[in-house]
Amino acid sequence: MYRLGRRKKAASTLLTMMVASVFLLHSWDVSLPHTKLSESRDCACRKCLTEGDPWFQEMISSSPHPFLSKDHNTSENDFKWWRRLQPGRGNFKHYNSILDKLFEVIPPTPGVVRPSPRRCRTCAVVGNSGNLIGSHYGSLIDGHDIVIRMNKGPTEGFEADVGNKTTHRVMYPHSAVKLDNSSRLVFFAYKINDLMWLQKQFDPNTDRIANKDLVMILNPAFIRYVHEAWLQKKGHYPSTGFITIALSLQICDEVSIFGFGADKRGSWNHYFEKIKKKRFKTGQHAGNQEHTVIEKLHSKEKIQVFVPQ
Secondary structure: OOOOOOOHHHHHHHHHHHOOOOOOOOOOOOOOOOOOOOOOOOOOOOOOOOOOOOOHHHHHOOOOEEEOOOOOOOHHHHHHHHHOOOOOOHHHHHHHHHHHHHHOOOOOOOOOOOOOOOOOEEEEEEOOOOHOOOOOOOHHHHHEEEEEOOOOOOOOOHHHOOOOOOOOOEEOOHHHHOOOOOOOOOOOOOHHHHHHOOOOOOOOOOOOOOOOEEEEEOOHHHHHHHHHHOOOOOOOOOHHHHHHHHHHHOEEEEEEEEEEOOOOOOOOOEEOOOOOOOOOOOOOHHHEEEHHHHHHHHOOOOOOOEOOO
């Protein structure tokens, strides 16, 4: 497993991140004071993600637009690939008609900005592993500009270990929780019925699950890209956690990973619940391949993986 996470290292990293970070105002965009920086660099961080690694640069540049918008929709070829992931009904025309209606309510373009030599966007991707219990990573996680949480992972009652800041939450219908008015909903749809569910959440007489102005829908083409480029077509399709890591590499300048993998005893469980079944299987996901890629990214210093010791 990943070998990072000792307390002294965590404290040092927190100090570095807090010096580089500024307050995030409901956007991926985090601006630094105007200083004389080299315009040839992609970011204002100590080291930008795409610097010095042709393999990584190629992986990043081959990505489609991560989010759907009025201007960047899914090709029919990508739709047909996505359509096979999970059972459900609906054709390409039906799919596009739902999106057209959604974009009448949610922003027609996602709140994503390009990298800038005047910004350093630090991101924490927080999984739900039981290895977070007793980690005391709360302040370290909250020190990032962007904190991406997944599915139902709560913060209340677990602040010391997981923090309490949430700028973005990745969800799909079966993992949905109501968000506060300042958190972005990053919606992962795996079938047309998921998009129909999202559409219903913004009916006029509905208690809306999130702020309609802070909704972003993952592009199905991005799921295909992660499956083919990052995972070499292994497994049926990528896990939500791995897709979120790949997404963070597109929209962040520094990426830290928390709450992935087994706990200290080798058990697979969530920090907020106990799973009695110890022999965990990754189902349709290529767990071993995902683990290998995460380790490779960590060794290349493209991400920093924190696991308590």
